Amino acid sequence: MPDNQKPRLMQGNEAVAEGALAAGIGFYAGYPISPANEISSILSARLPRKGGIFLQMEDEIASIAAVIGASLGGARAATATSGPGFSLMQENIGYAVAAEIPCVVINVQRAGPSTGQPTSPSQGDVMQSRWGTHGDHPIIVLCPSSVIECYLITLRAFNLAEKYRIPVIILMDEVVGHLRERVELPPPEEVVARPKPTVPPEWYFPYDEAAGLVPPLVSFGEGYRYHVTGLYHDIAGFPTQREDEIEPWFERLFEKIEANREDIIQVDEEAMEDAEVALVAYGAPVRSARHALRLAREEGKAVGLIKLLTLWPFPEARIAKLGHQVKKIIVPEMNRGQMVLEVQRVVAGRRPVIGVNRVGGQMVSPYQILELLEA
Amino acid sequence: MEHKRAEEHHYLRTQKKFPTVWCPGCGIGIVLGGIIRAVADLRLDKDKVAMVSGIGCTGRMPVYVDFYGMHTTHGRALAYATGLKLARPELTVLVVMGDGDALAIGGNHFIHAARRNLDLTAIVVNNCVYGMTGGQYSPATPTSAIATTAPYGHIEQPFDIANLAVAAGASLVARTTVYHALEMERLIGRAIQKKGFSVVEILSNCHIHYGKMNRMSTAVEMLRWFRDKTVPIASLQKEQGAGKIGRGMLVDRELPEYYEAYQKLVQVAQKGA
Ligand SMILES: Cc1ncc(C[n+]2csc(CCOP(=O)(O)OP(=O)(O)O)c2C)c(N)n1
Ligand code: SF4
Ligand SMILES: [Mg+2]
Numbered sequence: 001m002p003d004n005q006k007p008r009l010m011q012g013n014e015a016v017a018e019g020a021l022a023a024g025i026g027f028y029a030g031y032p033i034s035p036a037n038e039i040s041s042i043l044s045a046r047l048p049r050k051g052g053i054f055l056q057m058e059d060e061i062a063s064i065a066a067v068i069g070a071s072l073g074g075a076r077a078a079t080a081t082s083g084p085g086f087s088l089m090q091e092n093i094g095y096a097v098a099a100e101i102p103c104v105v106i107n108v109q110r111a112g113p114s115t116g117q118p119t120s121p122s123q124g125d126v127m128q129s130r131w132g133t134h135g136d137h138p139i140i141v142l143c144p145s146s147v148i149e150c151y152l153i154t155l156r157a158f159n160l161a162e163k164y165r166i167p168v169i170i171l172m173d174e175v176v177g178h179l180r181e182r183v184e185l186p187p188p189e190e191v192v193a194r195p196k197p198t199v200p201p202e203w204y205f206p207y208d209e210a211a212g213l214v215p216p217l218v219s220f221g222e223g224y225r226y227h228v229t230g231l232y233h234d235i236a237g238f239p240t241q242r243e244d245e246i247e248p249w250f251e252r253l254f255e256k257i258e259a260n261r262e263d264i265i266q267v268d269e270e271a272m273e274d275a276e277v278a279l280v281a282y283g284a285p286v287r288s289a290r291h292a293l294r295l296a297r298e299e300g301k302a303v304g305l306i307k308l309l310t311l312w313p314f315p316e317a318r319i320a321k322l323g324h325q326v327k328k329i330i331v332p333e334m335n336r337g338q339m340v341l342e343v344q345r346v347v348a349g350r351r352p353v354i355g356v357n358r359v360g361g362q363m364v365s366p367y368q369i370l371e372l373l374e375a
Numbered sequence: 376m377e378h379k380r381a382e383e384h385h386y387l388r389t390q391k392k393f394p395t396v397w398c399p400g401c402g403i404g405i406v407l408g409g410i411i412r413a414v415a416d417l418r419l420d421k422d423k424v425a426m427v428s429g430i431g432c433t434g435r436m437p438v439y440v441d442f443y444g445m446h447t448t449h450g451r452a453l454a455y456a457t458g459l460k461l462a463r464p465e466l467t468v469l470v471v472m473g474d475g476d477a478l479a480i481g482g483n484h485f486i487h488a489a490r491r492n493l494d495l496t497a498i499v500v501n502n503c504v505y506g507m508t509g510g511q512y513s514p515a516t517p518t519s520a521i522a523t524t525a526p527y528g529h530i531e532q533p534f535d536i537a538n539l540a541v542a543a544g545a546s547l548v549a550r551t552t553v554y555h556a557l558e559m560e561r562l563i564g565r566a567i568q569k570k571g572f573s574v575v576e577i578l579s580n581c582h583i584h585y586g587k588m589n590r591m592s593t594a595v596e597m598l599r600w601f602r603d604k605t606v607p608i609a610s611l612q613k614e615q616g617a618g619k620i621g622r623g624m625l626v627d628r629e630l631p632e633y634y635e636a637y638q639k640l641v642q643v644a645q646k647g648a
Contacts, residue, residue, distance in 0.1 A: 026462065027458065027461065027462055029458065045644070048637075048640055048641045048644035048645070049641075049644045049645055049647075051641055051645075053461045053462070053637065055457070055461065057457075058483050058484065058487040059483065061451060061454065062451070062454035062457075062484055062487070065447065065451040065455045065457075065484075066454050066455065066457045066458035066461075067458055068447075068455060069445070069447075069454070069455035069456060069458025069459035069460075069462070070458035070459060070461060070462040071458070071462075072445065072458075072459060072462075073458065073459045073460075073461075073462025073463040073466075074462055075458075075461075075462040077458065077462075091448055092448055092451065095447065095448050219462075219463075220443040220445075220463060220466065221422075221423075221425075221443070221463040221465065221466050225421060225441055225443050225444075226443070226444070227437060227438060227444035227445075227446065228444065228445050229445075229446035230446070230447070230448060231446070237444075238392070238438060239435075239438065
């Protein structure tokens with residue numbers, strides 16, 4: 001058994017770093033910030049050992065920019081940060097969306113707004129992770145609630161980024177980032193390689209919908225000289241203002257995610273078969289919800305748990321079903337109620353959807369959830 | 376000369392890309408010509424050159440050259456280029472930026488790129504103004520000049536871009552103007568060949584905005600200004616140098632290049648593993 005597959009006690013942030021390494025990360029750039037720092041310190045030691053690049057940039061804007069540049073050069077690239085840094089990255093995340101350049105952005109959320117509570121947990125960035133950059137755009141956001149999930153989701157994030165040519169955001173929280181659990185890290189089941197075009201360079205168009213919903217991206221330096229821009233562009237990547245060129249591109253940008261919801265969306269269920277109340281949770285509150293579920297079941301109450309591992313695109317189909325499946329839906333979150341709005345939208349008034357919220361750097365308590373079972 | 380023109384065309388993207396977005400007579404076209412001729416002189420393989428730019432009139436340059444082209448976000452070109460160069464060290468990476476792009480919004484990246492000393496070639500097209508957005512003052516606008524956002528005359532002091540790069544630690548720093556096209560071509564060539572971070576600041580005419588507001592409303596008047604306002608660095612002291620801007624090579628020095636240093640770090644790390 002390779003060293004890193006032996007069972008061991010590990011922190012969430014550490015598992016993210018291990019996941020990135022197992023996924024074949026070749027480039028990491030970041031700027032120090034709590035509670036994400038462990039990820040950079042681990043990668044600063046480990047990446048050079050495998051010949052990869054670790055770089056501390058002058059700020060988070062430079063970090064994400066370097067990551068996108070490296071990705072275009074063919075490296076699997078990632079950066080990690082927390083709220084203030086995540087805010088700074090938004091414009092360039094939008095660039096990666098528009099230019100369709102794969103990358104992974106890890107946000108270990110702290111309590112905000114502003115500097116907030118640097119080492120306290122929060123889930124205040126849920127909507128920012130969806131809509132942080134300006135303009136209509138698709139995005140993929142994944143969210144772990146345990147140490148092993150930190151590892152597995154990171155593996156997945158790199159694959160999804162390559163597969164769909166899109167930035168993938170791993171939205172963690174301080175609890176999960178600093179949590180220690182005993183884990184065995186399995187080797188990756190698959191590592192999605194950047195698909196190569198089968199056409200000669202003069203026939204290659206990096207944004208050609210005729211090549212499929214996700215046209216293959218050739219890395220710079222491989223003989224396919226093309227142009228990349230954040231401006232609206234034609235199939236060759238040159239700026240255009242022609243509606244007949246913009247429309248198919250914009251359509252495809254969304255459709256590549258919409259058409260692949262099943263592949264992208266991951267939702268786990270516990271005790272849902274006979275559940276009358278569904279707890280819908282993601283990140284650290286999954287743990288509070290599971291605790292509440294256990295206590296409730298001991299009292300014979302039919303409570304189940306839906307765990308969202310993909311936040312965006314929002315798992316609409318599964319959540320909509322709850323509108324017919326259970327009597328009540330409870331959404332615990334470490335914010336003033338963000339995902340609860342999505343759940344309410346999708347359940348569309350068929351059943352009561354109630355948020356349980358806690359801010360100020362505290363975990364949602366299982367007892368807060370239990371109280372609502374009575375209500 | 377004929378022969379050289381054919382070589383230049385070899386590096387241009389001719390299909391549907393011309394005429395350029397630039398105003399007739401804009402200095403950015405002269406800079407593009409200088410870059411192409413420098414690349415042609417060095418006989419660089421097109422497949423081994425990337426041009427990275429930010430946002431602005433200058434930022435549009437990668438469209439016209441048949442290299443790998445990356446038109447990034449405003450101010451961030453050097454950071455993108457840093458990632459690209461480290462992922463693909465075999466590429467020659469040319470980074471073209473306007474004065475606002477490189478020194479205002481991108482000022483932090485500029486000094487840190489110089490300090491880090493990765494082998495990039497930065498070409499700063501200094502037209503003393505924000506061209507694309509309509510002539511607002513930039514960090515390179517001279518004191519007292521008129522700009523769209525300085526209708527009473529500019530009260531700030533401009534950066535000395537080249538000397539800033541020297542102080543920040545660049546390996547090679549040069550300054551020239553679009554009037555001095557041959558000198559420009561030569562300096563760009565040397566900058567490309569230099570191992571380490573190199574900067575060529577090129578004074579360029581935005582007669583449409585800067586010129587018009589400052590009594591030089593044609594390209595020719597601005598070119599004359601560059602001719603009269605600048606002197607070779609060597610004669611800065613000698614001449615009635617007062618108020619003149621020095622042209623030529625400011626520094627060309629040996630400093631540890633980042634990627635080479637990183638390779639050594641990799642060796643150390645792998646030995647320890
Ligand atoms: C973040 C951001 N802020 C502002 C702008 C608007 N903008 C576009 S170009 C430009 C300035 C261009 O000036 P300069 O960099 O000197 O280039 P020039 O057009 O003169 O070549 C600005 C402010 C932008 N695109 N992005
Ligand atoms: S606005 Fe100025 S810098 Fe821009 S293209 Fe016209 S002349 Fe050149
Ligand atoms: Mg300018």
